[in-house]
Amino acid sequence: MRVSVRKQPSWLQVLLILPGVAALVVTFVFPLLWLARTSLQPTTGHILSLHAYVRLFEDSFYWWVIGRTIFIGLLCVVITVPMAFPVALFLARSQSRWRGTLTALAIAPLLTSTVIRTYGWMVILGRHGLINTTLVWAGILAQPTRLDNGPFATVVALVEILLPYGIISILSHLSRLDAELEQAASLLRARRLQVLACLAASLPARVDDSLAPCLRSRNQLTRDTSVDGGGRVFVLATEIFNQTTIALDWPFAGALSITLLAFFGIFVALYQRILQHVESQS
Amino acid sequence: MKHDRTVRIAWHLLIGLIYLFLLAPLIIVLIVSFDTRPYLSFPPTSFSLISYARVLHNPFFFRLEKPVC
Numbered sequence: 247m248r249v250s251v252r253k254q255p256s257w258l259q260v261l262l263i264l265p266g267v268a269a270l271v272v273t274f275v276f277p278l279l280w281l282a283r284t285s286l287q288p289t290t291g292h293i294l295s296l297h298a299y300v301r302l303f304e305d306s307f308y309w310w311v312i313g314r315t316i317f318i319g320l321l322c323v324v325i326t327v328p329m330a331f332p333v334a335l336f337l338a339r340s341q342s343r344w345r346g347t348l349t350a351l352a353i354a355p356l357l358t359s360t361v362i363r364t365y366g367w368m369v370i371l372g373r374h375g376l377i378n379t380t381l382v383w384a385g386i387l388a389q390p391t392r393l394d395n396g397p398f399a400t401v402v403a404l405v406e407i408l409l410p411y412g413i414i415s416i417l418s419h420l421s422r423l424d425a426e427l428e429q430a431a432s433l434l435r436a437r438r439l440q441v442l443a444c445l446a447a448s449l450p451a452r453v454d455d456s457l458a459p460c461l462r463s464r465n466q467l468t469r470d471t472s473v474d475g476g477g478r479v480f481v482l483a484t485e486i487f488n489q490t491t492i493a494l495d496w497p498f499a500g501a502l503s504i505t506l507l508a509f510f511g512i513f514v515a516l517y518q519r520i521l522q523h524v525e526s527q528s
Numbered sequence: 529m530k531h532d533r534t535v536r537i538a539w540h541l542l543i544g545l546i547y548l549f550l551l552a553p554l555i556i557v558l559i560v561s562f563d564t565r566p567y568l569s570f571p572p573t574s575f576s577l578i579s580y581a582r583v584l585h586n587p588f589f590f591r592l593e594k595p596v597c
Binding site for chain 1 (some may be wrong): 557
């Protein structure tokens, strides 16, 4: 069935886009500009000053925090994508009548509040939590070890909340090209593993779809899951939170936010470049 | 084929484990909600619906107007 799409006049297109753009400008662009302006606020006198940025880049602690942020972010993506791929493949392939339920379950973590998820992880990772109790009971550990309040808990909680994003974006990609590619591969008598590899090879083109939201959502989430970090996991997002709510140093928090944003921008741009390069090669 | 079956089982096991990880905190919270003790502990020693009854008996949850504090 083919629906004929007649070319709409351009003024109509503009008119249709307008409400969305207006909402974005008000809720996103304005606050961002305000943030940039705040980050340039001088301590005395001048109209604009870069002192917050100077302070940020002179302090080796913040370099460490930036490195840490990037490391945790990459680690989460590297763990999340291989975990999301099988589930997406399973859901794309499934003929079961439970498919709808399973899809809903896959995105269930997104529908629950951070507090609830953190509460659950506390029970699992806590000192007297499930994992510790099991390990001690099994004799693997002599004493319960510290699993919560650290980078490990942060990564676990982040991976859990990023998984649904990963599953959804990979699933939407798979359902678009999946069947033909797979049949073609099977026709050529590829083994199952080779079919999988073939599917996986088609993946990078759309991983960027998932990567972008991952990176973006990550920065708010790090703040949320810093509950698990218990103030011990220093990443940019937690630092921004500290600067605004505890130190009340808004210009500095602004500078941190803009820096964080710049780093994400660089990352996404780099990824796109690499992808273009890879695609032009093949 | 026997080999095929093993692969299938392993595949479903993998999916199950990923789902378990994904839903672990929610499952835990669901289980703990039946506990009677006022502090966070796992596993629960006794099961009851008392927390649910308390939710249903709490008028604040069902009021439309802003509660007066």
